[in-house]
Structure formats: structure tokens, C-alpha cells
Amino acid sequence: MAVHSFQEHFDSLIDRDITIEPKDWMPDDYRKTLIRQISQHAHSEIVGMLPEGNWITRAPSLRRKAVLLAKVQDEAGHGLYLYSAAETLGITRDEMYNQLHSGKAKYSSIFNYPTLTWADMGAIGWLVDGAAIMNQVPLCRTSYGPYARAMVRVCKEESFHQRQGFEIMLTLAKGTEIQKKMAQDAFNRWWWPSIMMFGPPDAESPNTEQSVRWKIKRFTNDELRQKFVDVTVEQTKVLGLEMPDKDIKWNEARGHYDYGQINWEEFWNVVKGNGPCNKQRLDARRNAWDEGKWVRDAAMAHAEKRKARTAAVKAA
């Protein structure tokens, strides 16, 4: 097949909604886009454990502690599913780790915000996981097979993450005045970063069109953001909290809630590394990698010893 017919074959698979698998021919840019997107997604899962790890030892009850541990363990698992999916495209695990640790690779900028109170565990589960799920559900039908399969697994597991967060918020919102204030404060701090999670507006998102064409993305950033705003406003009523955005208003003509101006300058600033916790997060990752070296070495040495022992038994 000539190159253009490879391309035609690929396009026709995409047009017919037939999944692309690792050994199929794919355009270089499709491969590159996927490696970037999947590895960023994996990094986000791994770095995403850090803000919550902060609260495991200080969870208010054994139940909350067990739940938070399970959630953080899931996130490690999700990172691993995604790293494996990216590896099928020809990048190695260590290359991806290097990109994260050197600061070359990005991860979701939401994790560069600090977790100041226990209510932040509620707000993260409810809003951050809620926004992530909104983003991830359509990715279960993304055109690259290993990514889609990883996302199916992630989405199945993640639903509890959002529900436990909402439950924390609800408990606080129905609690004492101080608890309610704490919930509202967490909501206020996490709301804007959460709706920024969907990425820049469509007009300023140059890669969106191509990604939609390749069926990597099924919806644009603004479409998903709107969906998230619409459901969250309704959920906020159940909590009895106030939307942190005074411009939230039902728009009868659009059939959606209008929302206020997002501070994109802040978003780009955090993406560029100047958020409140960028340095802390990266340092924590690098330390974990460096200080875990002896564990990796010991496991390898153990494996070699075991192999030698088995070989000796066989020889005898």
C-alpha cells in the first residue's frame, strides 16, 4: 500500500467508528497526540493522589479514612492503566516518568491547588472527580482501543469517587454553622479551577478540531464545561450551598445556565508552573521516585536471585 492509501484506510476506519489498535497503521500526528494526551492523563492520576494523600492521616473517622485510602489507591491504578495504554504507542514508561519529573510533561493544573481543610476532600470528590468523569465518559468511545478500554475501567471505578465527595459535602452542609461554612469555603475555592479543567475555550483550543476529526475527543471543551455547569447548579441546590459565581443564570433560549467570566490568565499561569503548589507537587513526585530506587533495585535483585535458585535446582 502506498502512504496515501494507508491514510485512506485509516480515515475510513475512523469514519466507520472502527477502533484503531496498536499494530494498525496510524498517522504520526495521531500517535503523537495520543501519547501526549494519554500520558498527561496518567500523570494527572498520579499527581492527583498528592492533594488527597495530605488528608489520609487526618480523616475525621475510620470510615472516611478507609474510603479515602481506597480512592487514592484507585488513582494509582488509573495512572497505571493509562501508562500501559500509552506504552502501546511506542513510548516507554521511564520516558514518561522522565517527562513528568523534568517538568516537560503537563498534568491537570487543578492538582496545583492546596487542600486546606477536610471539606476540600468533599469538594475534590464532588467537583474535580465530577469534571473528570464528564470528560472521561465520552473517552470510553475514543478511537484508540487501548485508551478506550482503560477509560471504561476508570469510569466504572470513579463513580464512587464523586459520590463519596458529594456525601462529605452534604454531611458538612447539613452540619453545624462552622461545618457549613467550611463546605462553602471549599466550594468557593474549587469551583473556578474545576470548570477550568475542561481546558481553554474552543476558540483558543487549536487541537480540538483535529482531535474531534480523529474521534479522540467526542465533545469540545466548552460543550463539556456547559454540561458540567448545568448539572452542578442543580446539585448545589440539594446541598443548600451558594454557587460561587454570581453570574450563574438560567438561559431559557439556550436551555443552559449562563456562567461568569473565567480567569484564563490564572489558568495559564498555573499551567506554566506558577500555581500555588506546582513546585511542591513535582518535588514530591521526584522524591518518591528517587527514594523508591532502592525498592526497585531490591525487587530486581530478588527476581534475579529467585531465577538463579530455580536454575540451580533444575541443574541439580
Place this chain on the structure above:
Amino acid sequence: MTNDKLNIIKNEWPLWEVFIRSKAGLDHKHAGSLHAPDAQMAIENARDVYTRRMEGVSIWVVESKHIQASDPGQSESMYDPASDKIYRHPTFYDLPDEVKYM
């Protein structure tokens, strides 16, 4: 391949494919992959990564480099010959309605 890349690969634990039997009586099915120093640790890691919610009762692991796969470029010659042999399916045969249990 540059020396840097070789070094990175040399240090990496091998990649394993994980297959899980979800319950007794069913086949093992591919669940995903992971890195581990040897088969024993691959099984232990697979337990943590792929069966946190009772997804399995049995785990197989095989080092990814041992998997041989068919070439998607050969799909036509591999699978098309079967497409015009519909007489291999029971629905190809018209039988009178009176015939029962067949």
C-alpha cells in the same frame, strides 16, 4: 536507538500482559498490562492493579515479548475466505416448521 534510550529500557522492569478469570467456569480474559521484575511479582501486582473489586478468581501473566500476534495488514487474506461460507451457520438451512428440537 540512542544510548540514553537503551539505558532507560535496560533499567525498566519487563512488561507483562495480565489475563483474568472473572469467575470459575469462564475463560481468562486480557485485562491489561503492567511492569514487574518477575512472574511472581507480576501476579502480585496484577492482584493490586486489576482485582481491587473482586474482578477475578485466577490470574495469568505472560511477558509481553512472548506474545505473537497476527498482522492487521494481512486481515483480508486471513479472514475474508470465511465470509462467503455462510453454510457453516445453522441458520443457512431451511427446515419445515414441524421439525422440533433441531
